[in-house]
Amino acid sequence: MTTTRLLFRLALRSLSRRKARAALLVAAIFLPLTMAVTASVLATTSQPTAETATAQRLGQAGALLVNQDLVGSDGVDAALRSAESALAESLGREVGLVPEVTTPLPARLGHREVASYGHGLDLDEAIHQGRYLLVEGRHARRGGEVAVSVEVADRLDLAVGSTVQLGDRREEAIVTGIVSDAGSTTRSFVVVDVATAASHSPETTRGEEDATGSTYAGTVAWYAREEIVQTPELAAAGWQVRSRGDALLDHGHPGSEGAGSLLLVIAAAVVAEITLVIFAVFTVVVRSTARESALLAAAGADPAARRRVVTYQGVLLGLAATVAAVLVGVLAARLLSDPFAASQGQIWGPIRLDPVQIGLLVLLGLAAPVVAARTAAEPAARLDVAAALRGGDLPGSSGGKGFRPALTAGLVGSALALALGGALFAAPPLVAGAALLLVVAAGTGMGALTSRVARFADRLPLVARLGARSAARTPSRTTAVAVVLVSTTVLAGVVLVGMGALTRKVEDAYVPQVPHGSMWVTFSAPVGDATLAALAEAAGTDEVIPLHPARTPPGTWRDHPEGAGALLLATPVEDCVDQGAGDLVHVDDCLAHTGYPQWRTEVVVTPERHLPALLDRPATEAELSAFRRGAVLVLDERLHHSGTATARVEGSESDGSAPDTLDFEAVHAPVDVAHAQTPMALLSPFAAADRGLTWDTDPYLVYVPAEDISRDTEDRVRALLTADVGQHYGLGVERGPAAHRVLATSTAVVAGALAVLGGTLALVVTALSVSETRRELATLAAVGASGRFRAAAVAAHASAVTATSIGLGLLVVVVLAPAVVVALEGGWTALPWWGVLGAALGCWCAATLTAYLGSRWSVRG
């Protein structure tokens, strides 16, 4: 005990004697640990508890009941009146129900309209507590009042007291409050009283799509105060019951969606980095305190005692850093929680700590420095006391002359095998193992690499020579720094490339509806030229393109919404679905597999002047010539065979016509990107008339080409169309998959965080390493080197080590990237590489600049 106390005291004195170095060491542990704690708390907070998630859906209800049969047969109003008795009949007892009617209910102000849903319920009922948050004002309590969501208020510039028009009847309502979902702020909805919502519900029910698939009928949900479970009797009567108990169970296993998964990935990466950092730092420290260890040995301390002095330093540093990291990490999470949630349109509530995660981080913060210090202390135990007293260097790691190259080669070989296995078996853990081995290989091979860099530097100016030679002369320190930087670079690279691969996977499966930024509108009611002209004006464009499918008379499309009488070309997607019917191949799978954007392709009649907009380029002379002589222009060569496209004409039940086929000359008009909404087969009106075909004068689809239609413009077009055709339209603007925007943001965040982390770690370890070269700096001063030159020499040293390490890390990322992409079944995308290069460059600049500025300050004396 006395010895332990003595050794602890020696460790404490060693730390307090070099306060700046101790502070750097604490910082090296504190920084990543704080980030990990913050990430952990944010991840935990972003996942609602089972109770919260249940309350967001069910409020305080014991059960949620839906009976679309009841609504379908009786209508919404009647269903509202009969629901309690119908339920009592099936349940055998009376239960009080509180209804909520949900229906499409667009909100309009002036010339702008938001496609919102209306929820008809009494939010002052205690049973709804926990479902919505009242941001401002009060809830709507009667007809003529409405509470709008934050999104609707933002898009229409509404405030409490504003007047807004609801539905296609344009009923005016006073905004009494601003509300949001309890867990989200981005949904467009309004809350009105039950009667108002019911009055806006469409007659069609059962939740079926209307003719265009663009709008849905109203639904009614009933909330019961007492818990009800599903029974066969209830099911037979059309009741679907979700009890509170089931909801709690379902929400007891939160998924990994949302902000939490990304934060956890970052936290895991940061945590993995800690051990390497601490080991690297202690390796430098032990080498710089060799003389102290030798003095202890001379005073009678055995190797175990010398080892323990270093290990106890790890204990003390770990304790200080961990306590500070937990406190600061939790505080940072508390400050960041609301902005993070807001940036994702979510509401997280008060911060929550996962005791297991925090406990593991605390354990890591305490144990990692001890293990790292204990491992790094080995040279102190094995030192040549006499040599160390004379100022000699500590012994290096064991192994003969050929040991390190052989070890490096073995590690690289094993890593490549693991990476290959990971790619072949789509197993990311194997790729992660390969990354780890390559990082270790980088450490073992670093000495040889810096020697080569130093030889290369012989041709460079003096300052660069000194920097490169310093790096090569201290292989242990250089390796310690290198392992930190290589692993940081590899982590950054693999995480970003992985994110890019997954994003590309999503993007590849995504079928754009129309060219990016453009708008499409589908109609289920006749529209006149005046509406189209107004649509063009509202959209701020000169050109709207009405599209008319060619048909065989006398079939009409309104009688047969699925296309009876239409001319359909066989698509690769249809072939794919037909071939895989036995295996239940989904249309989406076939869309992704074939790369063809539509399931069904109609031959569309369009005048020649619209060809440039539909092809997104001028038509060639050959294409124009073919179009004018009556050929079909097909935008995908798989739509024709040897210059002929065969259209099938589906039979019509109304006129008793039989299925038939019609052959056209077909010419391939290639396009860069094909779209789901714009036509893939184009026929001129003259050619259609010549073949005895007809087409509807009312367009079923209008394409509005544009660079970037804003949400504001979209809202204006909605307002116009609702005024002209009511709800008989569907509208969309192509803004691309959200995955790319998420990737761009995530890449910037991860790259920034890793650049800061890498730069800081590089600064800490480099500062420690450079502090050991003070004697050389003094010599340079004695022979007349200016302070600027000495600082430049230090910066060159840091720069050489950082550049070599980061370069090696990037090489490892390049080697691993194919395996990462294949293992995740993703694709290539450029953005993560810019992120990796940005992070690498930022890290290198930070290390070099801070080394220069730091040494300018320190060599001033």
Next chain:
Amino acid sequence: MLRAVDIRKSYRAGTVSVPALRGVSLDVAAGSLTAVMGASGCGKSTLLTVAGGLQAADSGTVVVAGVDLASLSDSASHRHRRRHIGFVFQDYNIVPTLNTIENVMLPLELDGRKRSHARTEAERALAAVGIGDLATRHPDTLSGGQRQRVALARAICGERGLILADEPTGALDSAAAGQVLDTLVGLVRGGAACLVVTHDEAVAARADRVVRMKDGLVVDEGREGTSS
């Protein structure tokens, strides 16, 4: 070559000011070897670093090669040191990342001279101290005496006129110390001015003049030896 007049220098130890030099005056002429002796802590090494411009005096004047060091800017001070002053330390202070000739070339390269010119001058300096054949050897492979002669070569390279040596023989055995001393005296005979801080009576015996210091003051200034 070196004229120091009424040099005063103090260090701060916490709140206490500890005087290291309390008005030291000294002249070292070209072609002469002056030895400074005294007990540890008497201010010998401080005198050397102040004379070389490595640290500034609190008051007094230091003139090297006709230039008052206090009148020089920071960069001019470095340039003046590179061109006129060479240091030799007890523990050699050879830059470990450079080989023998690169160490000797260092001041000239720092001064912006062409590498080829610096190499020629360094070869001449190495030859002058008798280790011309060790030019490409790494300092780690040299003996103590050889390393100190590398330091001497670096100190004279570029025909600098003032050599400031701090215990140049302190870490050497008597044979090596004798060789280094012979070299140093040879350089002085060649025209260099040399100020040596030493405890070694053998060095003092070969000096043109021996200055004894005590508590930051020169207490005795006489001719004890001859640098023949």
